[in-house]
Amino acid sequence: MRYRRRLRSRIIISFALFGLGLTALFAVATVYMRTRLEDQLVNTTLERELRHFVDFKRENLSPDAQFPMSLIQLQIVRAGRTATVPLAWQSFEAGVYDIEDIGREGKTRPYKLAVYKDADFWAYLRFDVSTQKLGERQLLTVLAASVLAFAVLSLLIGFWLSARVMSPVIELANRVRAMSRSGRPELLKAHFADDEVGQLAAALDDYSTRLTEMVQRDREFNADVSHELRTPLAVIASTTELLQGSPELTDKLRERLRRIERAVRQSSELIDALLLLSRRERQAPTDGETTDVARVVEQVVDAQRPHVANKPVEVRVEIEQPLETVAPSSVVAVALSNLIGNAFKYTQAGEVIVTVGHGRVTVEDTGPGIKPEDADKLFERGVRGTTVGKGGGLGLAIVRRLCELYGWHVSLAPRPQGGATATLEFVGTRPG
Known part of the structure; x- marks a missing residue:
């Protein structure tokens, strides 16, 4: 027989897993959408601003120039003249790249590098995304704490709901157990509302009534059979005993009477044994x-x-x-x-x-x-x-x-x- 958990445990575990799965899915979706939208927004902004700067440079300035800022480092050179461009940047083609570089405080920090190249100018724009990464880590921490909090809350709610849902079932089981111990049948439906548990109680009442009637009929049948069979067997036994005392009996007839006597004794013993089996009584x-x-x-x-x-x-x-x-x-x-x-x-x-x-x-x-x-x-x-x-x-x-x-x-x-x-x-x- 395969092991099954208690119904209350299954309700609690199901509710806890449902809450945990739902909040985890919400957290993953939130992180994914935030990361995707933020990355797309930053990339689009960098590329647009870099093109605008190149256009501005083409129209207003001719010599090479570098414009350092707090979060943005912008450098533009004539096409092919990369002497002033950091060596790590020179191999990149046009596009946006995630890189790590040394910041002003001397520590490695994450950056976005936007590269623009045409026949006249090559432009490089480095954007500091450490603030966004910090915000992402904070968001992950908050979401993890939220998932844990919602899981605990789901577990508590599962305990509370299971107790409410299972209380009628537990009461029904206790009443059936008490009725089994006392041996006195009791109608269960009157103690429960007209719901699923009440229907189960009504079905148990019907089964108990039919079982009680069957047991009663079985007891009456056993008593009747015992009485009705013992009476003729007693008559046969007494008659056989009287006939065996007759001096006119031949040895052959006397042997047949002894066989009848043995058959009567066997029948009486069999009746006793079958009655014990029907009552499940171990008699000493x-x-x-x-x-x-x-x-x-x-x-x-x-x-x-x-x-x-x-x-x-x-x-x-x-x-x-x-x-x-x-x-x-x-x-x-x-x-x-x-x-x-x-x-x-x-x-x-x-x-x-x-x-x-x-x-x-x-x-x-x-x-x-x-x-x-x-x-x-x-x-x-x-x-x-x-x-x-x-x-x-x-x-x-x-x-x-x-x-x-x-x-x-x-x-x-x-x-x-x-x-x-x-x-x-x-x-x-x-x-x-």
Whole structure:
């Protein structure tokens, strides 16, 4: 996700950059126009005055002459006679040039040199532009100070405007945050004006109302499903228990009743787990008790054995170390039932090894296996591996959600000897 600045910061920065850019552009344009116009005016004036002086000289004076002034030094000679002309000036053709020369105080100063040449006279006019350069530097200093002052002013105005503009948004965010913490929905539109923020508050009110209704319907549905399913399951369980006590039952019927009893227990455990997932409630055993994982594994293996049926599959349960976890036995049973049940269903021959110990339960099988690139995808809802048959792809997704709820970790990986390995690692466990 790409990083974005806060809206208030963006308003302040945008306003400051806009003010800085606008004043800087104005300052540059001012300096450019002043320099261009001043330079054009000085050049035009020098050339005009030099021509007038040459005309005056042609009409009134014949010998060479030099007329020193405070800012202007004017010298006119006969064409080609440059003995009295400074050496640095002699190479210039007609026109106006920027030069530096030594002033009367002995310091280097900037000048404009206007040169006029015709068949009779060569004229040179040097104009002192140090005053104009000083004025230009002063103008630049003033403009730089103005740009800085306007930038600071723009920044202050940006802070003030952002505070005014963002205050309703901040208030809306605070009210939504307070409502989220308290868990009590509150209508937000009444606290804001009928503007963009008010429209956002109205949209949030509408969304909150629909979300509250949806949550309420979901809670009622969960309660109804829990009640309506538990009642017939309880009836089936009690009836099955009574039938098992009958002396007239054959061994085959008695085994079928035990399968019904196991299915009822699995259904009850699944209902408990799904209700916890729907409510996002992490429930622990009562009175601080823990669940014996090894005992649950044995029960799950016994309940899932019908999936092996008459297949040539050896099932081994190895308890390397007793293991307990702080979670209801129904949740542990649902998570393990999916892992062990998949191993039983997809293994056509060979063995299934369930190992308990060292904070985890490992289920290894010699079934068709899985591809390494499918290992993580199989826990997504509706995704199934390419090596298995049809199905909804929901079992492993339920296991992953249970693990997220209790902080456990589940993984699948190809088995080096062939088949697959499923590992359920418990966090917050302790040896038995």
